[in-house]
Amino acid sequence: GNMKRRREDHAALHHDPTAALWVPALSAALFAAALLLCHRRRRPRICVIAPGSGQATRAMLGAGGLRVHLAAGPEYDINGRRMPPDWVSMREVQLHESDARAAGVDLLVAGRGRASCLNLATLAGRLFDAPSGAIVSCEVPSRVPRPQPAASFSCLVCGSRGGQVTLPALWLVGRRG
Numbered sequence: 001g002n003m004k005r006r007r008e009d010h011a012a013l014h015h016d017p018t019a020a021l022w023v024p025a026l027s028a029a030l031f032a033a034a035l036l037l038c039h040r041r042r043r044p045r046i047c048v049i050a051p052g053s054g055q056a057t058r059a060m061l062g063a064g065g066l067r068v069h070l071a072a073g074p075e076y077d078i079n080g081r082r083m084p085p086d087w088v089s090m091r092e093v094q095l096h097e098s099d100a101r102a103a104g105v106d107l108l109v110a111g112r113g114r115a116s117c118l119n120l121a122t123l124a125g126r127l128f129d130a131p132s133g134a135i136v137s138c139e140v141p142s143r144v145p146r147p148q149p150a151a152s153f154s155c156l157v158c159g160s161r162g163g164q165v166t167l168p169a170l171w172l173v174g175r176r177g
Contacts, residue, residue, distance in 0.1 A: 044154035053159025076123035081116035124169030
């Protein structure tokens with residue numbers, strides 16, 4: 001009874017034609033939040049943490065009047081290897097590639113699958129330099145990444161994966177220095 005109902009609920013959730021509407025709604029919400037947070041600045045600078053932010057980034061670029069900076073690392077966002085061990089709690093998560101490699105993150109971890117030392121947490125270590133307070137990003141449409149003072153951005157917008165792992169890892173990188 002109970003198990004059958006759960007399966008039916010799960011199937012309804014994944015086959016509901018309206019379920020796909022939340023992605024554009026989320027992108028619209030992120031876009032609106034970015035505009036509200038930085039409406040006072042002239043040509044506001046927005047830093048987008050790329051993993052999972054495609055639609056929001058396209059919406060911001062289409063709106064015009066915004067300087068969108070993309071902080072990305074596609075090699076850190078490979079399906080099946082993007083989440084570091086213990087990412088849910090972020091306890092003892094390695095924030096730099098060299099530390100992750102030394103800790104054996106690139107090995108098969110029993111019960112947790114395989115993670116790479118190039119994952120969404122080590123992306124934060126690559127993007128943010130705590131001593132200088134700079135985020136490595138590139139202004140769209142440029143493809144040349146360079147350090148930008150974090151304080152120069154009006155706001156930070158994260159996509160779903162960027163918000164799940166990379167944003168908390170950025171906080172930890174900043175705190176650990």
